[in-house]
Amino acid sequence: MGKIILTGDRPTGRLHLGHFVGSLRRRVELQNSGLFDKIFIMIADAQALTDNADNPEKIRQNIIEVALDYLACGIDPSKSTIFIQSQVAELCELAFYYMNLVTVSRLQRNPTVKTEIQMRNFETSIPVGFFTYPISQASDITAFRATTVPAGEDQQPMIEQAREIVRRFNGIYGENTLIEPEILLPDNAACMRLPGTDGKAKMSKSLGNCIYLSDSSEEVRKRVMSMYTDPDHIRVEDPGKVEGNTVFTYLDAFCRPEHFAKYWPDYCSLDELKAHYMRGGLGDVKVKKFLYAILEELLTPIRERRKEWEKDIPAVFDILKKGSDAAREVAAGTLADVRRAMRIDYFDDAELIAEQSRKFQG
Numbered sequence: 283m284g285k286i287i288l289t290g291d292r293p294t295g296r297l298h299l300g301h302f303v304g305s306l307r308r309r310v311e312l313q314n315s316g317l318f319d320k321i322f323i324m325i326a327d328a329q330a331l332t333d334n335a336d337n338p339e340k341i342r343q344n345i346i347e348v349a350l351d352y353l354a355c356g357i358d359p360s361k362s363t364i365f366i367q368s369q370v371a372e373l374c375e376l377a378f379y380y381m382n383l384v385t386v387s388r389l390q391r392n393p394t395v396k397t398e399i400q401m402r403n404f405e406t407s408i409p410v411g412f413f414t415y416p417i418s419q420a421s422d423i424t425a426f427r428a429t430t431v432p433a434g435e436d437q438q439p440m441i442e443q444a445r446e447i448v449r450r451f452n453g454i455y456g457e458n459t460l461i462e463p464e465i466l467l468p469d470n471a472a473c474m475r476l477p478g479t480d481g482k483a484k485m486s487k488s489l490g491n492c493i494y495l496s497d498s499s500e501e502v503r504k505r506v507m508s509m510y511t512d513p514d515h516i517r518v519e520d521p522g523k524v525e526g527n528t529v530f531t532y533l534d535a536f537c538r539p540e541h542f543a544k545y546w547p548d549y550c551s552l553d554e555l556k557a558h559y560m561r562g563g564l565g566d567v568k569v570k571k572f573l574y575a576i577l578e579e580l581l582t583p584i585r586e587r588r589k590e591w592e593k594d595i596p597a598v599f600d601i602l603k604k605g606s607d608a609a610r611e612v613a614a615g616t617l618a619d620v621r622r623a624m625r626i627d628y629f630d631d632a633e634l635i636a637e638q639s640r641k642f643q644g
C-alpha cells in the first residue's frame with residue numbers, strides 16, 4: 283500500500299500565514315520529497331457551505347483565491363491533484379453511510395465542533411450539516427485512501443473521528459476496506475498555532491489580525507509594525523518578555539539561523555536575540571524590522587508566482603476541472619469497495635440472483 287496525502291482548506295477567504303505554517307508549507311515539502319505516491323489537495327467548498335449556507339457567493343468567489351494561493355506556494359499540479367470537494371459527489375454517498383457509525387453524543391464531544399459552535403453563536407440552532415461535518419471530513423480522507431493528513435492542531439479531533447469511523451466500518455463490514463489516516467502536525471509549537479498579529483489565539487479574517495500570503499509588501503510592513511508585543515516593554519532599556527510576545531512567536535515560526543548573517547549580523551541566533559530583549563536595551567522596532575525582512579524573503583516569490591497565475595485564470599480553472607475529474611475517479615473506486623463490503627452491490631454480485639433463486643425454490 284502506498285503513502286497518500288489528502289488535505290484541504292475551506293474557501294472562505296484568501297490563505298494567510300497561519301495556513302502556511304500550519305500545513306501549506308509542509309504539503310509543498312512533502313510533494314517535492316517524492317515520498318508520497320499520490321497527493322490530493324481539496325478546496326472544501328461543501329464544508330464551507332455548512333456554516334455559510336446563506337452566502338454561497340462568498341464561497342464561489344474564494345475558490346480561485348485559494349487555488350491561486352496553492353499554486354503561488356508551490357503546489358504543482360503535475361505532482362498534486364487539486365480539486366473541488368462539491369464536484370466529487372461520491373463523497374456525499376460515503377458520508378451517508380458513515381453517519382450510521384457515529385452517535386450524536388460523539389459529535390457533541392468533538393472539541394473543534396464545540397468551539398466552532400461557540401464562535402458562530404450556533405448554540406441554539408446548529409445546522410445539521412455543520413454538526414455532521416466531521417463525518418463528511420472522514421469521507422474526504424477515506425475516499426482517497428489517505429494515509430497522511432498534514433494539518434494544524436485544530437484538525438486533530440477531525441482525524442481522530444475519521445480513525446474511529448474507519449475502525450468501526452472495517453470491524454463491521456470487513457477489515458482492510460478503509461485505511462486509517464494519520465495526522466501530520468507542524469513540528470514546531472509556534473507553527474502549530476500561529477497567533478494573529480494582535481496576539482489573539484488564531485488568525486481570523488473577522489478579527490482583522492491576518493497576514494495574507496497575497497498581501498502587498500506595504501500591507502505586510504504595516505501589520506508587522508503594529509504587531510502586539512510585550513505591553514510592559516515601554517522604554518528600550520526595560521527588560522522585555524518573549525513569551526506571549528507575538529513578534530517572537532513569529533520569529534520562532536519563521537526565523538532560521540542564516541537570517542542573522544543576512545539581515546542582522548549583530549546576533550548569531552534567536553536565543554541570543556531573545557536574551558538581549560529579556561535583559562533590556564533592545565527596542566521592538568528593530569526586532570519588527572528583522573521579522574519584516576524575513577517575511578518579505580518568504581512572501582516575495584509567493585506574491586510573484588501568484589501574479590503570474592493571475593494572468594491566466596482560465597488555466598487555473600482548467601487545473602481544478604482536471605483535478606476534480608481525476609479525484610472523482612479515485613473516489614468512485616473506493617465507493618465501489620465500500621458498497622461491496624456493505625453488501626449493497628446488488629447488480630454487480632453475480633451470486634446474488636443464484637442464491638435468492640435457490641432460497642425461493644426451496
Ligand code: TRP
Pocket residue numbers: 288289290291292326329419422423431433437440
Ligand atoms: N476542516 C478543514 C479546515 O477547516 C478543511 C478540510 C475539509 C480538511 N476536509 C478535510 C482538512 C480533509 C484535511 C482533510 O481547514
